[in-house]
Amino acid sequence: xxxxxxxxxxxxxxxxxxxxxxxxxxxxxxxxxxxxxxxxxxxxxxxxxxxxxxxxxxxxxxxxxxxxxxxxxxxxxxxxxxxxxxxxxxxxxxxxxxxxxxxxxxxxxxxxxxxxxxxxxxxxxxxxxxxxxxxxxxxxxxxxxxxxxxxxxxxxxxxxxxxxxxxxxxxxxxxxxxxxxxxxxxxxxxxxxxxxxxxxxxxxxxxxxxxxxxxxxxxxxxxxx
Amino acid sequence: xxxxxxxxxxxxxxxxxxxxxxxxxxxxxxxxxxxxxxxxxxxxxxxxxxxxxxxxxxxxxxxxxxxxxxxxxxxxxxxxxxxxxxxxxxxxxxxxxxxxxxxxxxxxxxxxxxxxxxxxxxxxxxxxxxxxxxxxxxxxxxxxxxxxxxxxxxxxxxxxxxxxxxxxxxxxxxxxxxxxxxxxxxxxxxxxxxxxxxxxxxxxxxxxxxxxxxxxxxxxxxxxxxxxxxxxxxxxxxxxxxxxxxxxx
Amino acid sequence: xxxxxxxxxxxxxxxxxxxxxxxxxxxxxxxxxxxxxxxxxxxxxxxxxxxxxxxxx
Numbered sequence: 001x002x003x004x005x006x007x008x009x010x011x012x013x014x015x016x017x018x019x020x021x022x023x024x025x026x027x028x029x030x031x032x033x034x035x036x037x038x039x040x041x042x043x044x045x046x047x048x049x050x051x052x053x054x055x056x057x058x059x060x061x062x063x064x065x066x067x068x069x070x071x072x073x074x075x076x077x078x079x080x081x082x083x084x085x086x087x088x089x090x091x092x093x094x095x096x097x098x099x100x101x102x103x104x105x106x107x108x109x110x111x112x113x114x115x116x117x118x119x120x121x122x123x124x125x126x127x128x129x130x131x132x133x134x135x136x137x138x139x140x141x142x143x144x145x146x147x148x149x150x151x152x153x154x155x156x157x158x159x160x161x162x163x164x165x166x167x168x169x170x171x172x173x174x175x176x177x178x179x180x181x182x183x184x185x186x187x188x189x190x191x192x193x194x195x196x197x198x199x200x201x202x203x204x205x206x207x208x209x210x211x212x213x214x215x216x217x218x219x220x221x222x223x224x225x
Numbered sequence: 226x227x228x229x230x231x232x233x234x235x236x237x238x239x240x241x242x243x244x245x246x247x248x249x250x251x252x253x254x255x256x257x258x259x260x261x262x263x264x265x266x267x268x269x270x271x272x273x274x275x276x277x278x279x280x281x282x283x284x285x286x287x288x289x290x291x292x293x294x295x296x297x298x299x300x301x302x303x304x305x306x307x308x309x310x311x312x313x314x315x316x317x318x319x320x321x322x323x324x325x326x327x328x329x330x331x332x333x334x335x336x337x338x339x340x341x342x343x344x345x346x347x348x349x350x351x352x353x354x355x356x357x358x359x360x361x362x363x364x365x366x367x368x369x370x371x372x373x374x375x376x377x378x379x380x381x382x383x384x385x386x387x388x389x390x391x392x393x394x395x396x397x398x399x400x401x402x403x404x405x406x407x408x409x410x411x412x413x414x415x416x417x418x419x420x421x422x423x424x425x426x427x428x429x430x431x432x433x434x435x436x437x438x439x440x441x442x443x444x445x446x447x448x449x450x451x452x453x454x455x456x457x458x459x460x461x462x463x464x465x466x467x468x469x470x471x472x473x474x
Numbered sequence: 475x476x477x478x479x480x481x482x483x484x485x486x487x488x489x490x491x492x493x494x495x496x497x498x499x500x501x502x503x504x505x506x507x508x509x510x511x512x513x514x515x516x517x518x519x520x521x522x523x524x525x526x527x528x529x530x531x
Contacts, residue, residue, distance in 0.1 A: 172363035278485035468521035
């Protein structure tokens, strides 16, 4: 048991160090996010009232897209240099190691993503309750996005056309999170309680945390067999 | 009880022969049911008080929607069978289900949209049921894309099985969406335990059409599976015997 | 029961009803016929190849 936890911690630390070393990989999704929000703002046009209504949706969609682009970093380089095969051979349970990798990836990417989202939301002029709803749903939602994204990433790692295929697979699975995240923001804008959406997101999160590592581990085993 | 003698019926070779023997019966029954359902739906069922004749779209919309959900469950179950017990036929069945499921989902969305215009005044609305059915279509397409991208059939089947199982969570969402959320789409009328809220003369053709769609699915699925079997088992002796017997030009 | 003209016009909803039935019929027929044709083609292909091999012996 101790060995397994040690192995998991080692994997997590190694991945975290690797993610943080590649500053460029951390910054690019943030820049992409800002560009998408800017495109959205340009497209909606100067009407401030309409923009205020749609801005929460735009922010959430940009978060989804930025996360989807970022998912490659989870398994691709390890797949290419053979580390995944080493993990498969390790005596520690693979779901635990996969969970550590997902955790490290989430730590490295979610922090900047949530921070920039809140900043952008404030800059776009969204009101207090809406921004707090955004923060709450992002904090609950980003683990779900990372965990479910790991399944799709594991299924498509190294395939030709992998990034597009990964996006095609993952976006239907992301839709419930998107629906509840934006519903919470719309309710917050109307001064309605958002507890229902928070509960749903928490439920999705619990399901994701308990099941996704197993699914992703099985997917890696299948792809590397 | 000794089940081993039954196992041979799940092999591609035996499946090919018994499903081929079944084909005329399935096809015939299917055609008869379609005729009965269409006569019942288009002629015998009375005009609806509120919706007029447009309600007759129900006879192509609801069966297609039921099939879109049912086929996904079949696909995920077959995938699970192939994953857990390494049954080759299960892998082939799962792969063959996907395009059919996608087509039925498309039909459900398309005919539903054509029904929505006269009934609700709009072709589309982003309510829970329509959105989750659309998500189902994307799940099917993603599954087909994933299987197409992996070259080795065994790996593709197993990877697809994982995806199908993960996506199964959407099925109860589609089904219960009209109960859990306030939606524009009408609530459940046909349930397993309660008496249906639809008049019998309208309900019977619907059930007949649903059965027709089901038999259609089984017949076409078997056809697709037979094609896959022929394609990938073409180097085995029994396939060569098959073509020799048929004396095909 | 409705008269013939009324049947085709479906109480004014002709476009919606017949388009639905039509597209369903097209999709169902196509999905039924294409695999049947493919099976015949595959069997013919395999038979030709087999005959070719046995003639070469």
